[in-house]
Amino acid sequence: MVQINENYLKLPGSYLFSEIARRVAAYSEANPQAKLIKLGIGDVTRPLCPAVIEAMHAAVDEMGVQETFRGYGPEQGYDFLRDAIAKHDYAARGVQMAADEIFVSDGAKSDCGNIGDIFGTDNVVAVCDPVYPVYVDTNAMAGRAGEYDEKTGKWSRLHYMPCTAENGFSPVVPEGKQVDLIYLCFPNNPTGATANKAQLQAWVDYANTVGAVILFDGAYEAFITEPDVPHSIFEIPGARTCAIEFRSFSKTAGFTGNRCAYTVVPHELERGGASLNRLWNRRQTTKFNGVPYVVQRGAAAIYTDAGKKQVQETISYYQKNAAVIREGLQTAGLTVYGGVNAPYIWLKTPDGCPSWDFFDRLLQEANVVTTPGAGFGPSGEGYIRLTAFGGAAATAEAVERVKAIL
Amino acid sequence: MVQINENYLKLPGSYLFSEIARRVAAYSEANPQAKLIKLGIGDVTRPLCPAVIEAMHAAVDEMGVQETFRGYGPEQGYDFLRDAIAKHDYAARGVQMAADEIFVSDGAKSDCGNIGDIFGTDNVVAVCDPVYPVYVDTNAMAGRAGEYDEKTGKWSRLHYMPCTAENGFSPVVPEGKQVDLIYLCFPNNPTGATANKAQLQAWVDYANTVGAVILFDGAYEAFITEPDVPHSIFEIPGARTCAIEFRSFSKTAGFTGNRCAYTVVPHELERGGASLNRLWNRRQTTKFNGVPYVVQRGAAAIYTDAGKKQVQETISYYQKNAAVIREGLQTAGLTVYGGVNAPYIWLKTPDGCPSWDFFDRLLQEANVVTTPGAGFGPSGEGYIRLTAFGGAAATAEAVERVKAIL
Numbered sequence: 119m120v121q122i123n124e125n126y127l128k129l130p131g132s133y134l135f136s137e138i139a140r141r142v143a144a145y146s147e148a149n150p151q152a153k154l155i156k157l158g159i160g161d162v163t164r165p166l167c168p169a170v171i172e173a174m175h176a177a178v179d180e181m182g183v184q185e186t187f188r189g190y191g192p193e194q195g196y197d198f199l200r201d202a203i204a205k206h207d208y209a210a211r212g213v214q215m216a217a218d219e220i221f222v223s224d225g226a227k228s229d230c231g232n233i234g235d236i237f238g239t240d241n242v243v244a245v246c247d248p249v250y251p252v253y254v255d256t257n258a259m260a261g262r263a264g265e266y267d268e269k270t271g272k273w274s275r276l277h278y279m280p281c282t283a284e285n286g287f288s289p290v291v292p293e294g295k296q297v298d299l300i301y302l303c304f305p306n307n308p309t310g311a312t313a314n315k316a317q318l319q320a321w322v323d324y325a326n327t328v329g330a331v332i333l334f335d336g337a338y339e340a341f342i343t344e345p346d347v348p349h350s351i352f353e354i355p356g357a358r359t360c361a362i363e364f365r366s367f368s369k370t371a372g373f374t375g376n377r378c379a380y381t382v383v384p385h386e387l388e389r390g391g392a393s394l395n396r397l398w399n400r401r402q403t404t405k406f407n408g409v410p411y412v413v414q415r416g417a418a419a420i421y422t423d424a425g426k427k428q429v430q431e432t433i434s435y436y437q438k439n440a441a442v443i444r445e446g447l448q449t450a451g452l453t454v455y456g457g458v459n460a461p462y463i464w465l466k467t468p469d470g471c472p473s474w475d476f477f478d479r480l481l482q483e484a485n486v487v488t489t490p491g492a493g494f495g496p497s498g499e500g501y502i503r504l505t506a507f508g509g510a511a512a513t514a515e516a517v518e519r520v521k522a523i524l
Numbered sequence: 525m526v527q528i529n530e531n532y533l534k535l536p537g538s539y540l541f542s543e544i545a546r547r548v549a550a551y552s553e554a555n556p557q558a559k560l561i562k563l564g565i566g567d568v569t570r571p572l573c574p575a576v577i578e579a580m581h582a583a584v585d586e587m588g589v590q591e592t593f594r595g596y597g598p599e600q601g602y603d604f605l606r607d608a609i610a611k612h613d614y615a616a617r618g619v620q621m622a623a624d625e626i627f628v629s630d631g632a633k634s635d636c637g638n639i640g641d642i643f644g645t646d647n648v649v650a651v652c653d654p655v656y657p658v659y660v661d662t663n664a665m666a667g668r669a670g671e672y673d674e675k676t677g678k679w680s681r682l683h684y685m686p687c688t689a690e691n692g693f694s695p696v697v698p699e700g701k702q703v704d705l706i707y708l709c710f711p712n713n714p715t716g717a718t719a720n721k722a723q724l725q726a727w728v729d730y731a732n733t734v735g736a737v738i739l740f741d742g743a744y745e746a747f748i749t750e751p752d753v754p755h756s757i758f759e760i761p762g763a764r765t766c767a768i769e770f771r772s773f774s775k776t777a778g779f780t781g782n783r784c785a786y787t788v789v790p791h792e793l794e795r796g797g798a799s800l801n802r803l804w805n806r807r808q809t810t811k812f813n814g815v816p817y818v819v820q821r822g823a824a825a826i827y828t829d830a831g832k833k834q835v836q837e838t839i840s841y842y843q844k845n846a847a848v849i850r851e852g853l854q855t856a857g858l859t860v861y862g863g864v865n866a867p868y869i870w871l872k873t874p875d876g877c878p879s880w881d882f883f884d885r886l887l888q889e890a891n892v893v894t895t896p897g898a899g900f901g902p903s904g905e906g907y908i909r910l911t912a913f914g915g916a917a918a919t920a921e922a923v924e925r926v927k928a929i930l
Binding site: 119120121122123124126127129132161162163164165166167168170171174175178179181182183184187188189190191224225227228231232235236237238240241252255256259298299328329330331372374375376377389390392394397400401403404405406407408409410411412413 | 525526527528529530532533535538567568569570571572573574576577580581584585587588589590593594595596597630631633634637638641642643644646647658661662665704705734735736737778780781782783795796798800803806807809810811812813814815816817818819
């Protein structure tokens with residue numbers, strides 16, 4: 119008799135977004151005239167920029183002609199894209215990265231989950247609290263999380279690192295406890311916080327000392343505006359021997375529906391005598407077959423002069439939304455975090471109001487849909503996440519509506 | 525200290541294609557005037573058909589305009605594609621399949637490997653010999669294969685099912701042994717063999733009796749020409765309670781560089797009290813983020829009247845190549861299998877010549893590159909795989925060259 123992976127049965131339901139959808143649907147049904155504005159979405163809304171569109175059209179044409187048709191590409195990505203990434207995302211910031219340290223993929227979500235394939239199940243995994251659920255769920259599925267406790271909302275074998283206003287939403291290195299795989303995401307989803315060089319250096323030093331590996335999610339790197347915020351973990355001395363970095367075109371260039379990302383595994387990164395670059399290469403060549411040629415051509419176009427300018431225009435559009443939300447809510451007397459180097463604004467609910475209660479109030483009184491912070495982990499209680507990915511006019515109106523009910 | 529997945533270290537190198545490349549390069553260097561013809565490739569060479577190109581252009585345009593831009597799509601695929609698959613690939617053949625039993629993905633290779641995520645590591649895995657290496661390697665990586673024996677070329681915990689001329693290259697149901705996960709691929713890579721309804725029925729009955737799950741790879745379904753050959757495992761009564769099917773647009777519509785496939789998991793398929801459809805859905809929603817919108821539109825276009833006709837023209841082109849190879853080599857007195865319902869021809873080497881020796885002879889005397897059968901497993905020894913994916917003129921010339929040296 120086939121045995122299933124019993125770890126799957128331990129997973130709680132995907133409560134957060136289905137519960138949001140349920141409450142929104144119930145409210146809309148009872149109030150069909152209400153015009154809801156959604157500031158809860160983590161998806162981009164602006165179209166792909168003209169340089170990307172042009173490159174994709176050209177690539178589609180190539181695929182329709184015998185002489186230029188491309189079949190299987192390299193599982194790790196075409197050189198034209200890996201080279202462009204190495205040059206523009208790394209060398210331009212003073213970080214040397216070889217093209218064969220860069221693995222092009224169909225998404226940072228896939229990679230953040232699949233990376234577990236190359237690690238043993240006994241590793242102790244550290245995650246931030248609040249956290250992007252994929253880190254937790256994929257480790258639970260792999261048997262690294264232990265048992266789930268409905269009451270605390272925590273897994274028995276995970277090491278949770280509270281990210282609170284007190285520590286600037288930046289987790290601290292564990293003392294007197296060994297952790298092995300450390301998920302860090304900066305700029306952070308959901309808090310919008312960043313980590314500075316000293317903070318990341320402390321993590322790199324810790325990881326090198328105890329032999330841990332940092333899994334650094336830099337999906338929101340394009341939103342950094344402040345000059346002293348690192349764009350890559352590899353700006354930190356020592357990171358090449360302890361870190362893997364996930365980057366994505368999703369938020370950088372509106373590729374959420376286009377599916378392209380990349381993962382960086384330095385050659386110097388070894389554990390148990392094995393090169394993790396070689397292990398990941400083996401994983402990808404065996405269980406993945408590359409990103410569509412047309413999509414890779416589209417991704418490469420963002421590194422052209424025209425592409426860079428156009429992509430920045432879209433980022434600026436979202437950044438203005440973030441400023442509108444942040445400043446509007448601050449003006450209203452609310453305490454707000456994030457939104458400077460990230461598309462996420464982390465709002466402290468007034469008077470210690472529970473996340474879900476404030477979510478309901480915003481929904482019912484302001485007709486604004488948000489995301490309750492408690493859905494991202496226990497330390498998210500008392501917060502609401504708002505995103506900058508909506509339309510400018512709707513975002514501005516949403517802020518005015520929220521201000522009006524306070 | 526991080527522990528790596530030690531199973532990766534047990535994997536032998538990807539010997540087959542690197543060794544072929546090495547021998548070809550060495551010969552070319554020594555004989556720069558030689559014009560090699562490659563009949564070893566498993567990749568398509570004909571361009572995407574006009575209907576697909578047109579649909580992809582239209583979708584690219586949609587992605588460049590605010591009103592029609594698409595961000596994250598459903599992880600399981602858009603309804604327009606799932607519905608088209610259900611209608612044209614299943615209902616049209618008398619098989620009822622609900623859209624939510626169909627999971628659109630980036631490749632059958634990915635799915636064949638990733639499906640292991642939902643199963644426990646203690647299952648006994650049965651594979652054909654010779655076999656597509658992905659089934660073996662991904663199970664070895666997951667810890668299901670045991671230890672590799674260099675001498676026999678076999679893993680200690682895998683159950684190998686010899687596919688030989690004596691059994692028509694169709695494996696027989698194990699007697700007196702329990703296997704749990706059974707990989708079947710028909711039409712077969714590398715032998716080009718098919719399984720008839722009675723043979724598949726025996727597997728379905730076995731799986732239902734012992735609680736096994738059949739992982740049915742139908743990637744070459746489009747090449748079936750004979751009317752009595754099943755196109756899907758779900759044409760077999762009882763399959764809905766014991767089988768998962770992998771299908772792909774790669775060979776059907778030349779999508780090897782476009783990346784689109786799908787996996788079918790019926791609602792009735794339960795093991796350990798859990799619905800495998802729900803487990804796979806959980807796996808895909810957590811570790812995957814869908815196929816690019818543009819690619820899904822391209823895939824859906826093959827189900828239009830124009831698309832069907834154009835795709836069939838390309839299939840027919842390859843089928844003619846297959847007939848040229850098959851009939852040409854038969855005329856030369858060689859024993860040849862496959863090539864009727866598959867793009868693969870499985871050639872018995874003359875006089876019991878070892879695979880690699882005959883490979884060398886074809887390379888050096890006929891300047892034709894093939895794939896030694898021994899590279900697919902011990903039972904492939906004494907065979908050579910040829911593929912129908914080359915150009916028509918080159919394929920015909922290759923056959924004449926081979927005939928000339930015999």
